[in-house]
Amino acid sequence: MSTGTVVTGLGIVAPGGFGAAEYWAFVLAGRSAIGPITRFDPSPYPTRLAGEVRGFVAEERVPGRIVVQTDQWTHLGLAATDLALADARLEPAAVPEYEMAVVTASSSGGTEFGQREIQSLWRRGPQFVGAYQSIAWFYAATTGQISIRHGMRGPCGVVCTEQAGGLDALAQARRLVRDGSRMVLTGGTDASLCPYGLTAQLASGRLSRSQDALRAYVPFDAQAGGYVPGEGGAILVVEDERAALARGARAYGTVAGYGATFDPAPETGREPGLRRAAELALADAGIGPDRIDVVFADAVGLPELDRQEAAAITAIFGPYGVPVTAPKTMSGRLYAGGAALDVAVALLSIRDGVIPPTIGILRQAEECELDLVRDRARPASVSTALVLARGYGGFNAAAVVTAPSL
Amino acid sequence: MDQFTIDHLIRLLRSAGGVADGVELNAGIVDEAYTDLGYDSLALLEMSAKIQQEFGVAIPDEDVTELKTPRQTIDYLNDRMSPI
Structure with a gap:
């Protein structure tokens, strides 16, 4: 077991x-x-x-x-x-x-x-x-x-x-x-x-x-x-x-929850699957949104896709309801490497109690009602993080990582 | 050029398959098995393709796997190469 x-x-x-x-x-x-x-x-x-x-x-x-x-x-x-x-x-x-x-x-x-x-x-x-x-x-x-x-x-x-x-x-x-x-x-x-x-x-x-x-x-x-x-x-x-x-190892954290969905065909007009993926991950972790201390956003950087992601986040957490960040603004989108890197960074956030920033934003889009951590790292007690990722072609995935219980 | 030498072989081997850690490619390897030098069948196929391109001698795939050491490859080629 x-x-x-x-x-x-x-x-x-x-x-x-x-x-x-x-x-x-x-x-x-x-x-x-x-x-x-x-x-x-x-x-x-x-x-x-x-x-x-x-x-x-x-x-x-x-x-x-x-x-x-x-x-x-x-x-x-x-x-x-x-x-x-x-x-x-x-x-x-x-x-x-x-x-x-x-x-x-x-x-x-x-x-x-x-x-x-x-x-x-x-x-x-x-x-x-x-x-x-x-x-x-x-x-x-x-x-x-x-x-x-x-x-x-x-x-x-x-x-x-x-x-x-x-x-x-x-x-x-x-x-x-x-x-x-x-x-x-x-x-x-x-x-x-x-x-x-x-x-x-x-x-x-x-x-x-x-x-x-x-x-x-x-x-x-x-x-x-x-x-x-x-x-x-x-x-x-x-x-x-x-x-x-x-073996006396030190743990950065626990992989507590995961959810994956596939988008409906675009012409159906139905809601994309990102929100459901996040909700599945929370349910899998057995926690409510109130326990999430930071969201690492997928952050494609195109207005419609950003709006959809912001809508998914605010549907779960409410407008400006949780700190959101996209440190990938510093390195670019790394495709297969991107979400793995976000998980690593989320675990370091948990370890050190600080949320790394999103850089380059001058004026946040009005329809994106997010508490975006901008320009400077923000000290915060982080024990649980939600990482979101979307893959071109309709893939959505979300993972919850938590502080180690050791 | 009328002889295929160990120096030719080392150059082609290096370019075809790289060099394993702890191995030094020099004339002393002439009787070492390719497998002991860290080369697998793909590396040897790659080397035989380069030999054909550069020296015009085709080594059939079934012969590639029979040539176990640099000396065997060198002798095989020198038997088949016409002096230029």
Whole structure:
């Protein structure tokens, strides 16, 4: 019989910080890591800003054999995994291999790697496509490489629900813990900042075309005009609470509740599913809205989607009824990495009693009746946080994390 | 060029499969098994594709898996390469 599911390790590799301590200091300072794309020449594209993981050298963080076999998104995931395991003080070799599971989120797969091989195909022919294309591009590559590298042979999988993926993977990790896995590596990363990846993202029509790094991604602002994409994310170590206690681990918090819904078809005019996802998560946690101390918003940054999210939040909490924040305004939306990063940041908020800010907002949209934590971190007693995420195509997910009971 | 050498092989191996931690690629590896050097079948397929592109010798897939060491690959190629 399982007890609870706790998070014992945070591995953050994101624009603005490498490692949980550095990233946390970065978001509390309220600075922006958004800037011109440097991974390729973005000048022919309408979107030229992004949140990049600067200074990341794969060869310094990933074994040489793996660097050539995998995409940047997997490099970031492997580096984040090392950080998460070190933070959890967990040595995989000391855990039975079939009791360790891996479930990550992926949204783009290995687009940068894939672009190189597609270019070889078109320019030089099929015999010039590298053998590793077969394993580098596909969504489960990061999960698989983590599993192989650390000898984690328990249930492994990948969840592809765009920006909702980080929460959906966390929920699957909790199911696996309840089914007997001793520990699960979960979360997600993304890295699709290449011409092919950016072009695919542009098709959604949701990307900001602003050239002003401080105003390009301003969710809930009266002049919101889309979002800035980013790369990176977070990998979390999740464990059975009793097992974590037994090995003397420190827990950041408990995964107390989760809910997921799918939007009705747009032409029906019915309410989107985000509110129901949040209510399901609260019910799953067995708490009412009054117990939520902060909401980490999905914050797409487009007026209609922002209005819908604000409506969902105010339907549950009332107008200006709960502090709301979107620290992703500092790093961009990280797709599969985004919600996992929000969970990590929510747990750090709980630990330190401070809510990181949303930056860049000049005038909040009137129809968004939210108590938005703006510009400066806000000290607050935080014992329970609600994290919201929406994935392009209709995915909604919500998770409740609470202070550790240890 | 009329001989395929260990230096050619190391260059192609490095570019095809990277280098495992704790392994140094030098002439001393010539009789080491590829598996002991950390290379799997995909790495060797990738190397054989690069050999074909650069040296014009095709190694059928079933032969790729039979060549277990750098020396076996070098001898295989030198038997098949026509001196230029």
